[in-house]
Amino acid sequence: MRLEPIANPSFARSVVPPALAIAATVVIASLLAMIAGADPFAVLGLIIKGAFGTKFALLETLNRATPLIFTGLAVAVAFRARFWNIGAEAQLYAGALVTVVLGTGALPWPGFALIPTLALGAVLAGALVLLVPAILKTRFGVDEVVTTLLLNFIFLLFISMLLEGPLKDPMGMGWPKSARLIADARLPRMFEGLRLHWGFGLAILCAVAVWVIQTRSTLGYEMRAVGLNRAAAAFAGIPVNRVLVKTALLSGGLAALAGFSEVAGLKGSLTLDLSPGFGYTGIIVAMLALLNPLGVIVTAMFVAGIFVGADSMSRAAAVPTYLADMMLATALLLMVLAIMLTRFRVRRE
Amino acid sequence: MEIVDILISASFWAAVIRIATPLILATMGELICERAGVLNLGIEGIMVAGAFAGWMAVYSGTGLWMGVAVAMVVGMLFGLLHAALTVPFGLSQHVVGLGVTLLATSSTYFAYRLALPQVTSPPKIAAFQAYEIPILSDIPVLGQALFSQTPFTYLAFALVAATGIMLYRTPLGLAVRAAGESPAAVAAQGLSVTGIRMGAVIVGSGFMAMGGAFLTMSAFDSFFFEMVNGRGWVAIALVVFGSWKPGKALLGAVLFAGFDALQIRVQQTSLGADIPYQIFLMTPYILSIVALILVSRRAQVPAALMIPFNKGER
Known part of the structure; x- marks a missing residue:
């Protein structure tokens, strides 16, 4: 078997494989529901209704999508330059950490000054956390996949240590939990009476900003060039290592905003279960969006919808919530295959 | 002083070998994949799947060795998925690998919840027992550590030797190494790069799953979520660290396990209390x-690692 690039893919060529990938994911999910002994149509219906069916469900989905937009953007930015940041989880917790360190009373400022400071502090912390693997890569040639993955474990243990030590809430009944943010540090709601905080607005704003950087700035151009062909980019005079470090700072900062927004917008304090793997799920979000920052907004809502829908489905039907993770992993694998098939023809020898 | 006492005790070295075993199996599996030119980031999830599959097989009544075989087959199936997507289709090994890890982990948890919906703590199985090799296990410290392990550990060491012999002493090994260094040369010999690479990923994934199975069938006797805990990434x-060589990788795994076993013991000393x-x-x-x-400066990466091979392209 051989792959042959298609010069001018037809409309059908670029639409049919992704559509088939989505259809196949739904079929596989139905089969899994049947294996679990449930009616597949009922299960799929419950997922959709649980995710988008009511005003409450929709708001829940948007709230869940918020951190995923940030981590999805972080991954999209990094992967575009082929810098494999698998450590968004650690950067998220770095952002959350700064938010609780500064936001629980250390800075007794009014909200209009405090909230931007917290966000900025979070961005710096996340950028710093990813700077370590970036420098190890550019200076020592250490592969960033392993270092970012291992840093996730290290950082989570670090947070656990702080939550059982200096950051532990004295009023927390012994739980490893930080003190609560002061009122001025909390993100307000976007609309009166709706349970949706400004973290969502900030996420949309960041997506647009990243899109502008990627399509309208020199840095964006350099990041794409570095991602397409490092040797060619270096030959063209692009400072590859400096671009990789800048990419890492941007990516780490974006992932950290997920932690800031979860703490300041939703939870109000830091616990070890702040993120149920938002950093890893960001990879699925970014890949399904084909690394397009505006696409990330859509795919984050889709992915969040599947999680929220599966939670409520699992309460009604006896199908484990892990169905959601399986659906997303399947969708990811089938989608990368489908995208390849839009650009290549498979020839038998 | 306490640390010296730890280091000369036979139980410490026995623990080192025990902790090293799953890492040895997983490392050999990854090494085989990478020697053929494929980075397999599915490792973490494949270990989770192997840990569950082997344990579940034994829990439902098969023998221990049958459980190991079941784990291996499950690992090979995920390996087949990884290989099919990354080798003939040349998809990103990073993305596919992470996708396989997510799929293997979530389908394991899904299967666990379906198989045991009611339990609060997972049931135990009769795991592998230590087998003291006569005479050799009587040698003080080293013999006690090396030769009073479970048969699963002996198998792991045998597999390292087999991997080394296969890679360096057989035509098959030459083909595997060449597929990772210069696939065009392999194709010029009339051999199938696709076939060799897929075979390596499938067999390597089987090893990884056995590494996971060791956790539930020999180190412990039960399956827990998060039990693999980053061992695949390590x-x-x-x-x-082992420069893609089985012997050095084995040493690396034992060294690593040594530090791990030491930290567990130091935690319990007066020094660790603070x-x-x-x-x-x-x-x-x-x-x-x-x-x-430390090693990255002089790392000898297989030249074609992560580079897909499309026949006819030059």
Whole structure:
């Protein structure tokens, strides 16, 4: 078997494989529901209704999508330059950490000054956390996949240590939990009476900003060039290592905003279960969006919808919530295959 | 003083070998994949799947060795998925690998919840027991450590030897190594690069799953979520640390396990009482990163690692 690039893919060529990938994911999910002994149509219906069916469900989905937009953007930015940041989880917790360190009373400022400071502090912390693997890569040639993955474990243990030590809430009944943010540090709601905080607005704003950087700035151009062909980019005079470090700072900062927004917008304090793997799920979000920052907004809502829908489905039907993770992993694998098939023809020898 | 006492005790060295075993199996699996030119980031999830499959097979009534075989087959199936997507289709090995890890982990948890919907604590199985090899296990310290392990550990060491012999002493090994260094040369010999690479990923994934199965069938006797806990990622670091050579990778795994066993014991001494336990738990991961920094300068990466081969392209 051989792959042959298609010069001018037809409309059908670029639409049919992704559509088939989505259809196949739904079929596989139905089969899994049947294996679990449930009616597949009922299960799929419950997922959709649980995710988008009511005003409450929709708001829940948007709230869940918020951190995923940030981590999805972080991954999209990094992967575009082929810098494999698998450590968004650690950067998220770095952002959350700064938010609780500064936001629980250390800075007794009014909200209009405090909230931007917290966000900025979070961005710096996340950028710093990813700077370590970036420098190890550019200076020592250490592969960033392993270092970012291992840093996730290290950082989570670090947070656990702080939550059982200096950051532990004295009023927390012994739980490893930080003190609560002061009122001025909390993100307000976007609309009166709706349970949706400004973290969502900030996420949309960041997506647009990243899109502008990627399509309208020199840095964006350099990041794409570095991602397409490092040797060619270096030959063209692009400072590859400096671009990789800048990419890492941007990516780490974006992932950290997920932690800031979860703490300041939703939870109000830091616990070890702040993120149920938002950093890893960001990879699925970014890949399904084909690394397009505006696409990330859509795919984050889709992915969040599947999680929220599966939670409520699992309460009604006896199908484990892990169905959601399986659906997303399947969708990811089938989608990368489908995208390849839009650009290549498979020839038998 | 306490640390010296630890280091000369036979039980410490026995623990080192026990902790090293799953890493040895996983590292050999990853090494075989990478020697053929494929980075397999599915390792973490494949270990989870192997840990569950082997344990579940034994729990439902098969023998222990049958359980190991079941784990291996499950690992090979995920390996087949990884290989099919990355080798003939040449898809990103990073993305597919992470996708396989997510799929293997979530389908394991899904299957666990379906198989045991009611339990609060997972049931135990009759795991592998230590088998003391006569005479050899009577040698003080080293013999006691090496030769009173479970048969699963002996199998792991045998597999390292087999991997080394296969890679360096057989035509098959030559073909595998060439597929990772210069696939065009392999194709010019009339051999199928696709076939060799897919075979390597499938067999390697079987090894990884056995590494996972060791956790539930020999080190412990039960399956827990998160029980693999990054061991797959550590194995990837160990492959680099061992410069893609089975013997060196084995040494790396034992060295790593040595530090791990030591931190567990130091935690219980008077010195360890003053230090938060998280610091100790962090050390294995930090050591992995330090090891990578130390060797990366002179790492001899297989030249065609992560580069898909499309016949007819030059």
